[in-house]
Amino acid sequence: MNSNLKKRIITSIFLISLLTAMSFYSYIMFISLVVIAIITWIEFYALISKIIKKNLIKDKIYRFFCKALSLFYLAGLVFFILLIETYYSNLKIYLLYSILISIMSDVGGLTVGKIFKGKKLTRISPNKTISGSIGSLIFSIFLIPFFYDKLSYMNLSKVIFLTIMISLISQLGDLFISFLKRKAKVKDTSNILPGHGGILDRIDGIIFAIPFGVYLFMII
Template structure:
């Protein structure tokens, strides 16, 4: 417990100041977190089969390049994003031709896993950076949805949780916890948005949007739990003592921010 509390304090002391500072310091933090997340996805897959060292190095370099590119442009231009995606696909598919060589045990399953992981991690952390560059208040709104929902899902489930939400995926999660977390997350985040960001917005639309994002965040948590069960691991890593890995902490936020961008594109 002491280790968990100490890690939480350190994370807050690092993240909160950089969140408010923004700019290059926050971009560096996002790059470090993206690298850690990419490492975790590679690491859990390597429990079954190792990737060639060169392929792993390329994955990390592309992660860094993607975040640097996003920071410099603020928003990905469609042209550049398609070029980068095409480059990633070609770069990880072509080495399959060398699969018969002893030093290159690499096949289509490896390539698709790495392509999917790279696109997922890079898009997610790029979007966090994009939202922060656009507006600190928007990112705080999304963080409130994530943190409050997760916290009250845990508290509600602990005290009144009786019915399992997804016993085969995450046995400790309950329906009561899910509902309690979503409702409280929606209330707090909606209040913040309405009073700080845009008091003129339709309250009904805001509540429904926030409720949707809170639900997606909880479902994202379950998706990552399912991934861990697939690879038979409790945590993605032990990079954060007492808390597991980076993806264990940011699973809900990643899905919330993906859903937020989707909603903003529809409104």
């Protein structure tokens, strides 16, 4: 086992432990979300700054717009999650399900993509393949049997549709951040997570899947 893989495994164990602690203790969730949002914002703005620098864009208004928009979005997302956790217990299942879909999409894309390889999905992210994208959808659908009793008021076709939509949104979020990294000519947003890169590298799909996922569940 090489050192990078060891680092990746240890970091993954830590992240899973943190996620578990967040689900049991509200104060850990609050502190963790605030810290994650701050670091994610720093990483995102660093990407934008590199893109601006490499393209010789010195527009201060554009820089301020990107900085403000990313801060507003992440702050709103943290508030949205905490609001659901505190006041809307019936929506917690949508929140958890959306997060797990994003995680399973990531795992499915990586696993199936490495096994079957095949045609590239897009030039934005050369490591992503069509087979990997299909794997993301399949792995997401594997979650349905574990949650269907909590979503039994919906018919199966609706649950499948919502699961696929959230997985696609998560994949698009991943591609969007990959596009920015390609423009900035960097592999990772930072090296804060050994073996994984930056926090934004790990939650790129999740930060898009959560609001859209919960919203889709509420309107359908």
